[in-house]
Amino acid sequence: MSNTHHGTTADTLFTRTDPVLGEFAVRPLDLTRDIELLHGWVTHPKASFWMMQDASLADVEREYRSIDANEHHDAYIGLHNGTPAFLMERYDPAHVELVGLYEPRSGDVGMHFLTAPSDTPVHGFTKAVITTVMAMLFDDPATARVVVEPDVHNKAVHALNEAVGFEIVRQIAKPEKDAYLSTCTREQYLAAIGVTTR
Known part of the structure; x- marks a missing residue:
C-alpha cells in the first residue's frame, strides 16, 4: 500500500496536522532531488534574509553539502499536504552560528526556517510552518530550549518568533x-x- 496520497513517505521524520491548513511533514534534504527547488527558494527576492540572492546552483549545492557533512548541522525539507513548502535547518549553537556569542546550555538547539515563495499566500501559513518546526524540535526529549539569531531588520520573523514563545x-x-x-x-x-503544562 502506498502512503504517497497524503504526503508522508518512508523518509518522513515528523508530521503534524494543523487544524486549519492540513498536514505538515518534515523529511531529510536530498540534494540530488531537491537542489533546483532549494536554489529557487534561497535566491528568491523574498528570501533576502537568507543572504544567498546571487548564489548559483553550484554555490547552493556546495553550501548544503557542507551542512550535510557537518555533524552539528542538519537540513530538512518541509511538506504541506505532500508538496515541498519550506526549508528547515537544525544546528547545535555551541558549534555552529553562535560560537563565542552566547553561553550554551545543555539541551540547546538552533534553527532556521524558510517558507517557499508563493504567488498565492495562505493566511496563517508561515505561523503553521514555524509551529511545525518548533513541534519537531521539541518532539526530541533532549531539546530543552531553542535558540535563534534572526537579523534585527527581519520584523516578520520577530513577530512569528514571539508568537511561538x-x-x-x-x-x-x-x-x-x-x-x-x-x-x-x-x-x-x-x-x-x-498547551497548559500544569
Missing part, C-alpha cells in the same frame, strides 16, 4: 549581520501555543 535576550553582532539572540524554552513554547 521566543524572547529576545539581546542584540549580537555576527560577521554577516546584527541579530537578536532569542530563546524559547519548552515551557514558553507550550504556553504560547496554548
Whole structure:
C-alpha cells in the first residue's frame, strides 16, 4: 500500500496536522532531488534574509553539502499536504552560528526556517510552518530550549518568533549581520501555543 496520497513517505521524520491548513511533514534534504527547488527558494527576492540572492546552483549545492557533512548541522525539507513548502535547518549553537556569542546550555538547539515563495499566500501559513518546526524540535526529549539569531531588520520573523514563545535576550553582532539572540524554552513554547503544562 502506498502512503504517497497524503504526503508522508518512508523518509518522513515528523508530521503534524494543523487544524486549519492540513498536514505538515518534515523529511531529510536530498540534494540530488531537491537542489533546483532549494536554489529557487534561497535566491528568491523574498528570501533576502537568507543572504544567498546571487548564489548559483553550484554555490547552493556546495553550501548544503557542507551542512550535510557537518555533524552539528542538519537540513530538512518541509511538506504541506505532500508538496515541498519550506526549508528547515537544525544546528547545535555551541558549534555552529553562535560560537563565542552566547553561553550554551545543555539541551540547546538552533534553527532556521524558510517558507517557499508563493504567488498565492495562505493566511496563517508561515505561523503553521514555524509551529511545525518548533513541534519537531521539541518532539526530541533532549531539546530543552531553542535558540535563534534572526537579523534585527527581519520584523516578520520577530513577530512569528514571539508568537511561538521566543524572547529576545539581546542584540549580537555576527560577521554577516546584527541579530537578536532569542530563546524559547519548552515551557514558553507550550504556553504560547496554548498547551497548559500544569
